[in-house]
Structures are given as C-alpha cells and as structure tokens.
Amino acid sequence: MEFDSDADLVIRAREGDFAAFETLFERHRTLVYRFAYQMTGRRDDAEDMVQEAFVRAYQNLHRYRDEAKFTTWLLRIVTNLCTDQARMSHRRTALEQQEAKGALDWMTIGMNDDPITNLEEDRRKEALRKALNALPPHHRTMIVLRDIEERDYPDISQILGCTIGGAKLRVLRARRALRDRIAPLLGEEMG
Amino acid sequence: MNRKLEDKLVDLAFGELTPEDAVRVEAATARDHQAAHLLSAYRDLKGDLKLLADIPEPQISTDRLRDAILSSGLQQAPKETPANSRRWLWMPAGACVLAFAAVMLRGQFAQSGEPHLVGLDSVASRVSLPEPQPFSAMTKSVDRIQAKIVATQTQAKQEPIVAATTRRQRRHHVRGYLASRMNNAADKSPSNETLVIKAPPIDGGAALNASNEYAMENKSDKTSSSGPIVLIADDKDAGTGTQLATEVQSASNVLVGG
Numbered sequence: 001m002e003f004d005s006d007a008d009l010v011i012r013a014r015e016g017d018f019a020a021f022e023t024l025f026e027r028h029r030t031l032v033y034r035f036a037y038q039m040t041g042r043r044d045d046a047e048d049m050v051q052e053a054f055v056r057a058y059q060n061l062h063r064y065r066d067e068a069k070f071t072t073w074l075l076r077i078v079t080n081l082c083t084d085q086a087r088m089s090h091r092r093t094a095l096e097q098q099e100a101k102g103a104l105d106w107m108t109i110g111m112n113d114d115p116i117t118n119l120e121e122d123r124r125k126e127a128l129r130k131a132l133n134a135l136p137p138h139h140r141t142m143i144v145l146r147d148i149e150e151r152d153y154p155d156i157s158q159i160l161g162c163t164i165g166g167a168k169l170r171v172l173r174a175r176r177a178l179r180d181r182i183a184p185l186l187g188e189e190m191g
Numbered sequence: 192m193n194r195k196l197e198d199k200l201v202d203l204a205f206g207e208l209t210p211e212d213a214v215r216v217e218a219a220t221a222r223d224h225q226a227a228h229l230l231s232a233y234r235d236l237k238g239d240l241k242l243l244a245d246i247p248e249p250q251i252s253t254d255r256l257r258d259a260i261l262s263s264g265l266q267q268a269p270k271e272t273p274a275n276s277r278r279w280l281w282m283p284a285g286a287c288v289l290a291f292a293a294v295m296l297r298g299q300f301a302q303s304g305e306p307h308l309v310g311l312d313s314v315a316s317r318v319s320l321p322e323p324q325p326f327s328a329m330t331k332s333v334d335r336i337q338a339k340i341v342a343t344q345t346q347a348k349q350e351p352i353v354a355a356t357t358r359r360q361r362r363h364h365v366r367g368y369l370a371s372r373m374n375n376a377a378d379k380s381p382s383n384e385t386l387v388i389k390a391p392p393i394d395g396g397a398a399l400n401a402s403n404e405y406a407m408e409n410k411s412d413k414t415s416s417s418g419p420i421v422l423i424a425d426d427k428d429a430g431t432g433t434q435l436a437t438e439v440q441s442a443s444n445v446l447v448g449g
C-alpha cells in the first residue's frame with residue numbers, strides 16, 4: 001500500500017478529494033486530541049476542539065505552505081483555538097478541576113496494588129492537574145508541548161511563530177510558574 | 192539563590208544542559224543545600240508531568256468530522272490557483288488606472304474647453320508671424336513711412352488673428368503685426384497695399400486739421416472703400432503707457448492733408 005505524504009494528501013484535498021482529507025484526519029487526530037485534552041482537561045471539550053481544528057484546517061488548506069510540517073501547522077491551529085477557548089471560559093476552571101479529579105480515578109485503579117502509593121500518585125497528579133489548569137494559557141501551552149507531548153524546540157518555535165531561543169525562554173518561565181503553583185499544593189517549601 | 196543558578200537547575204532537571212554544563216552545575220549544587228532541594232523538586236515535576244501523558248481515547252469519528260464540515264457550508268476546499276491568489280490585486284490596480292486616466296483626461300478637458308491665457312510663444316506658433324526685423328531695418332522702414340498710422344486692408348490672404356487677453360499681449364500683438372506689415376511693405380509687392388495715416392493728438396474733440404499736420408501715402412485708392420482702419424495716436428494711455436489706438440470702419444470721414 002502506497003503511503004502518501006501529508007503534502008500529497010493536502011494537494012489532493014485542495015482539489016476536492018475529501019477522502020484525502022479524511023486520511024489526514026485519521027492520521028493526526030490523536031495528536032490534536034492529546035494536546036486539546038491537556039489544555040482543556042475534559043474529553044468532551046477536547047473532542048470539540050479536535051473537530052473545530054480540522055474544520056478550520058479544511059477551510060484554510062489553501063494557506064498551508066510546504067515549508068512547515070502539516071502537524072506543526074495543525075498544532076498552531078489548535079493552540080490558537082485553545083487560547084481563545086481558555087480566554088472565554090476561565091470561569092469553568094473549578095468545574096474542570098473537578099472533572100480532572102474524576103478522570104484520574106480510572107487511571108489509578110488497578111495500576112498499583114499498593115494503596116498508599118496509589119494515593120500518593122493520585123495526590124500528586126491531582127495537584128499537578130490543578131496547577132496546570134490554573135496556569136495562564138501561554139504557560140500551559142509550553143508545558144504541554146515540551147514536557148507532556150515532548151515536541152522539540154524547532155517544532156515549538158514554528159508552532160508559536162517565535163525563535164528557538166524564544167521558545168526555550170518561554171518553556172523555562174512556564175516551568176518556574178508551574179513549580180510555584182504546585183509547591184503549595186504538595187506542601188513543599190518554595191525554593 | 193540567584194536567578195541564573197535557578198535557571199541552570201531547571202535545565203539540568205529537564206535534561207537540557209550540555210554534558211559539560213551539567214557536570215559544573217551538579218558540582219555547584221552539591222555544595223548548596225537549597226540548590227540541591229530545588230533541583231530535586233524540579234526532577235519530581237518532570238516525572239509527574241509524564242504521568243499526565245496517559246489520557247482517555249477520543250471517540251470522534253470521520254462521519255462526525257464530515258458532518259461538521261458540511262454544516263459549515265463547505266463542500267470542498269478552495270482550489271489554489273495563481274489567478275485566485277492574485278485576483279484581489281486587480282481591484283486596486285484597476286482603481287489606480289482609472290484614477291490616472293481621470294487625471295490625464297481632466298488635464299486635456301481643461302485645455303480644450305476653458306478659456307485660458309495665450310502666451311506670446313503660443314500666439315507666434317499659431318500665427319506664424321515672420322521673425323521681427325532687426326532694429327536697423329525697422330528704422331529704415333520708418334524713414335520711408337512718414338505717418339505712424341497703419342490702415343488695415345483686406346487682403347486675399349488674411350493672416351489669422353488670435354485674440355490677446357491682456358494689455359501687454361495686445362501691445363505685443365500690435366507691434367508684431369506692425370512689423371509684419373512693414374516687412375510686407377518693404378517687399379513692394381503690387382498686391383500689398385498699405386495706408387499709413389497719422390492721427391492727430393487727442394485734445395478733447397478738436398476737429399481734424401487738414402492743413403499741415405497730416406500726410407498720406409496712398410498707393411491706391413482702394414482705401415476709400417477698404418475695410419476698417421486703425422488710428423494710432425501719439426498720445427499714450429495713462430493707464431498702460433501704450434499708444435492709443437482707435438478703429439474706424441472706413442476712411443471716408445478721415446481728413447488728411449498734405
């Protein structure tokens with residue numbers, strides 16, 4: 001089976017081949033969903049974000065340039081969507097934290113027989129999820145892209161439209177901000 | 192703890208230092224308890240963040256995506272063609288062309304429709320007047336012609352006359368015309384007929400004294416029945432400084448004397 005590159009699929013999709021665009025969707029929807037879930041903390045919101053991101057991608061296929069990877073371009077779209085959504089729904093933070101607490105339950109059940117360890121991991125994850133959701137969108141984006149999704153700095157700089165040095169600096173500031181937020185939740189002394 | 196060291200600790204915890212820098216920072220941390228504690232906290236944070244990587248699987252399908260795209264009113268992606276991408280350029284380009292044409296045509300309309308001052312150069316080019324004679328030649332002509340008044344006479348070939356709109360232009364026009372007429376007179380063409388009549392000074396209606404003040408060279412008797420005659424007086428107009436000139440329809444009522 002011949003493997004079509006993302007660029008080839010984009011060209012075919014521009015010419016009206018919707019099946020080519022569906023292939024792009026199947027290929028990259030998990031990537032977009034993962035990022036959207038980390039940014040929103042809720043599955044339903046993340047799925048809506050994925051749908052909206054691909055609709056926008058389809059509307060703007062003519063603007064895609066081959067210089068950047070298709071995934072980079074796609075993540076830029078979803079980053080902007082998440083930023084807009086976070087700006088409009090900052091009042092839902094408390095609700096999202098509750099949802100995140102519920103979502104963590106199925107993750108920890110059965111993973112470790114030691115209840116104390118599970119409790120400790122749950123506590124840390126819960127604290128981390130709270131701290132992450134409490135971060136401003138621009139800091140949260142850097143943590144998700146670099147430390148959770150493990151994207152490299154050139155990729156991040158293209159997604160955000162900044163220099164590599166600028167991306168490194170943003171990541172550094174985001175990590176410090178996250179550390180400042182999680183320390184009180186864990187009862188740790190500030191450095 | 193200074194900010195620079197803390198930044199180095201963060202990079203060290205997340206594995207973003209070069210091996211040489213990592214060794215140097217580790218050595219500095221070993222001597223600083225606070226730095227060591229901070230390094231440990233950041234390393235724990237890195238580990239915890241990896242735990243967040245496990246998330247529930249999405250349930251979005253391609254059918255849902257297709258429905259979403261169609262509900263947005265999109266049937267297919269717009270085609271990328273050079274014409275489409277540059278189509279928007281035609282509008283401002285067309286506007287510039289129209290504006291340029293309007294400016295150019297406006298200038299032409301202004302030239303053709305509205306009255307405007309005719310400069311001396313343009314008059315000369317249209318009228319095709321001969322080159323004015325040098326002063327020495329003009330003085331010789333004046334010696335031959337004792338009177339100062341030139342009577343216009345219809346000729347077979349009328350020279351086009353362009354209306355001058357200022358007094359200075361009228362003065363120049365008359366002088367130029369006089370020069371051309373004197374030049375024609377010097378040619379002694381039998382067909383050239385001129386009548387020079389010196390007008391008396393204007394002194395409030397004194398009748399013309401036909402006894403001794405006027406001389407006329409009449410080379411033909413056509414003047415009595417000729418066209419309009421221009422009388423140029425010695426007196427000058429107080430307002431402009433030019434010689435007064437009056438036009439009479441015929442010479443029948445002009446008394447001349449020897």
